[in-house]
Amino acid sequence: MKIHKEGHLILTGLLVMLAVANTVIFTFMSSMQGFALSFLTVSVIGYLLILWFFRLPIRTIAENNNHVIAPADGKIVAIEETVENEYFKDRRLQVSIFMSPLNVHVNLFPVAGMVKYYKYHPGKYLVAWHPKASESNERSSVVIENGEHSVLVRQIAGALARRIVCYARTGEQVRQGQELGFIKFGSRVDLFLPPEVNLNVKIGQKVSGKTSVIASFN
Numbered sequence: 104m105k106i107h108k109e110g111h112l113i114l115t116g117l118l119v120m121l122a123v124a125n126t127v128i129f130t131f132m133s134s135m136q137g138f139a140l141s142f143l144t145v146s147v148i149g150y151l152l153i154l155w156f157f158r159l160p161i162r163t164i165a166e167n168n169n170h171v172i173a174p175a176d177g178k179i180v181a182i183e184e185t186v187e188n189e190y191f192k193d194r195r196l197q198v199s200i201f202m203s204p205l206n207v208h209v210n211l212f213p214v215a216g217m218v219k220y221y222k223y224h225p226g227k228y229l230v231a232w233h234p235k236a237s238e239s240n241e242r243s244s245v246v247i248e249n250g251e252h253s254v255l256v257r258q259i260a261g262a263l264a265r266r267i268v269c270y271a272r273t274g275e276q277v278r279q280g281q282e283l284g285f286i287k288f289g290s291r292v293d294l295f296l297p298p299e300v301n302l303n304v305k306i307g308q309k310v311s312g313k314t315s316v317i318a319s320f321n
Contacts, residue, residue: 107209109268109285110157117153121146159209162313164280166215168249171300172279173315174213174256175292177202179308187295190220190246190255195295196302198317200310202290210258210292211312212271215279216249221271243269245283252320255295258286280313 106114125146128139164172181199186192202208223243241260246253258267269284271277286292300318304310310317 104161105159106154107157107159107285109287110153114150114154114157117150121150156204156208158207160207162311164313166279168215168279169319170279170316171213171254171294171296171318171320172211173200173310173312173317174211174283174294175200175202175208175310175312176206177292177310179304179306179310180291181293182302182304182306184298187255189222189244191253191295194298195255196298196300196318198294198296198302198304200292200294202286202292207312208287208290209285209312210256210283212247212277212279212281212283213256213294213317214247214249214252214254215277216247218245218271218273218275218277219248219253220244220246220255221269221273223267223269241267243267243271243284245269245271247277252297255293256283257293257295258284259291259293260286 125139125143128142132139177200179198180201181197183197184194185197187195187197221244225241243258245256245258247256258269260267266287267284267290268286271283277283294317296318297320299321301321302318303316304318
């Protein structure tokens with residue numbers, strides 16, 4: 104397991120800050136040994152939790168142009184046919200994956216192909232499972248064209264997630280399972296698929312990015 108590059112600066116700064124704080128407390132508050140030890144314990148636990156959040160597990164993928172893989176770790180919270188108004192402007196099958204703060208937060212390209220569209224939208228910070236979050240919250244939308252099919256991936260900020268990172272750029276060729284971006288501290292990813300796909304997941308199911316197959320094309 105590695106640490107994702109998005110966490111390097113945060114983890115380094117936090118480590119320095121905690122080291123300085125603990126040094127000051129143990130130096131100038133030596134008479135309050137109980138407090139100093141408690142602060143050290145909280146510092147270590149807090150740092151390990153942040154370190155865990157930025158983990159990047161090493162996973163292998165069997166690339167398959169007929170499959171749509173999970174673009175993120177999390178739980179399936181919505182499966183519905185809806186009208187996608189930003190790019191396709193027609194009916195699509197929406198599959199939503201909620202990522203808790205304990206999930207791996209790297210986002211992946213669910214299919215290989217060419218990035219036909221990318222747009223960042225500033226917005227609100229409703230809880231990620233809110234029905235209007237897909238159209239009202241801060242978000243990034245990416246469309247990948249894979250032969251006869253196109254898939255839209257939408258990164259959505261939540262109440263805790265205030266930083267969406269997206270690496271996609273219009274016109275580039277991408278591989279299935281390649282990093283699409285990262286969302287910090289709790290969020291959601293929506294997939295908009297052709298309605299005729301064969302769905303392989305159900306509400307409440309937990310999925311793993313790069314290894315779980317969300318759907319397959321006919």
